[in-house]
Amino acid sequence: MALTLQEARALLDRLPRAALGFFPTPIMRLDRLSDALGASLYIKRDDCSGVNLFGGNKVRKLEYLLGQAVRDGATHAITYGATQSNHAMETAWACRRLGIQPILYLTAVVPPRPEDVRANLLLDRVLGAEIHIVPIEPGETEADAEARSFEMGAARAAELNAAGSKCADIPMGGASALGSVGFAAAMAELRAQSDAMGLRFARIYHSTGTGGTMAGLHAGRAMLGMDDARIISVAASPKDAAAYLDKVYGLTRATLSLIGGDAAPDKAAMQLRLDQWQPGYERPSAAGSAAIRLLARTEGLFVDPVYTGKALAGLLADIEGGDIRPGENVLFWHTGGATALFAEPEILGEVT
Numbered sequence: 001m002a003l004t005l006q007e008a009r010a011l012l013d014r015l016p017r018a019a020l021g022f023f024p025t026p027i028m029r030l031d032r033l034s035d036a037l038g039a040s041l042y043i044k045r046d047d048c049s050g051v052n053l054f055g056g057n058k059v060r061k062l063e064y065l066l067g068q069a070v071r072d073g074a075t076h077a078i079t080y081g082a083t084q085s086n087h088a089m090e091t092a093w094a095c096r097r098l099g100i101q102p103i104l105y106l107t108a109v110v111p112p113r114p115e116d117v118r119a120n121l122l123l124d125r126v127l128g129a130e131i132h133i134v135p136i137e138p139g140e141t142e143a144d145a146e147a148r149s150f151e152m153g154a155a156r157a158a159e160l161n162a163a164g165s166k167c168a169d170i171p172m173g174g175a176s177a178l179g180s181v182g183f184a185a186a187m188a189e190l191r192a193q194s195d196a197m198g199l200r201f202a203r204i205y206h207s208t209g210t211g212g213t214m215a216g217l218h219a220g221r222a223m224l225g226m227d228d229a230r231i232i233s234v235a236a237s238p239k240d241a242a243a244y245l246d247k248v249y250g251l252t253r254a255t256l257s258l259i260g261g262d263a264a265p266d267k268a269a270m271q272l273r274l275d276q277w278q279p280g281y282e283r284p285s286a287a288g289s290a291a292i293r294l295l296a297r298t299e300g301l302f303v304d305p306v307y308t309g310k311a312l313a314g315l316l317a318d319i320e321g322g323d324i325r326p327g328e329n330v331l332f333w334h335t336g337g338a339t340a341l342f343a344e345p346e347i348l349g350e351v352t
């Protein structure tokens, strides 16, 4: 059965949480873009989730993941991602806030140039994280190199633990049930904000990668009975749709069982969009670049080439295709990542 906001908050409050971000993040109406497109568009500013200029969706997950790590007495935390991973950078600063040593295993999907270190990798360096770059060796796939990075991380954790440290394992993308609790809590935050604004969002668009955000949003939707909100998850990388939806559904169920209560997620409501990720992860698309320019030039706001630009392009395609009814309130959930605007040129693409 769906919970009231108060009941949901009471359950969420039982889990350990480290206060890391600025919440609630603002919701703004995109007046100029709405007028230009004949739609009613809003944006949820998780790019402003704090605690510095470089917010993003991972802050919500890290509040719970590192909340648990602090409770466990962690001295170090290891996580994984690409060399320009937003998650890795956000984990590194969040660890610093909590006095935990950050250790990063970064797969060189787009190989960094040692003489020209940019964007998140530069911030990881400024933060003094212990950084291990894992190249994709000849004959290896990206997934092979990633699997190797997990083995290297596990070995480093074993070494540290044997020496008397306590090493927390933070999954890639923060994608675990505990991490996704952060986005179930975010749906409660959204419900409170939309109640105060006196409106309902018929559609929520967001970028999906590891699936942790998507699972959390669906967990929150089920927990609060927000059946009138369609969540449209735009993939930032290629996926096998059936396997991905199975994975996210499983994660959603695990998230709900961690929170408690008896809400069940609706698998049929999980909408994965695979029409925007091309030509590849960390490879810019013409539609994504156009979305970056359009939002900047109508609203003065920045989305990024890897995640949010492509998700916004999915929303724009639905307006253009007549899928969104005029008057339908649409929320674009900005999940951060604009540091990619300062990344290697092959990640950025043509945005000017």
Ligand SMILES: Cc1ncc(COP(=O)(O)O)c(C=O)c1O
Binding pocket: 056, 057, 086, 087, 173, 175, 207, 208, 209, 210, 211, 212, 213, 214, 307, 308, 335, 336, 337, 338
């Ligand atoms: C900016 C941005 N948006 C969206 C996502 C996707 O989130 P998730 O990995 O939870 O699917 C990520 C991380 O992967 C991200 O960095």
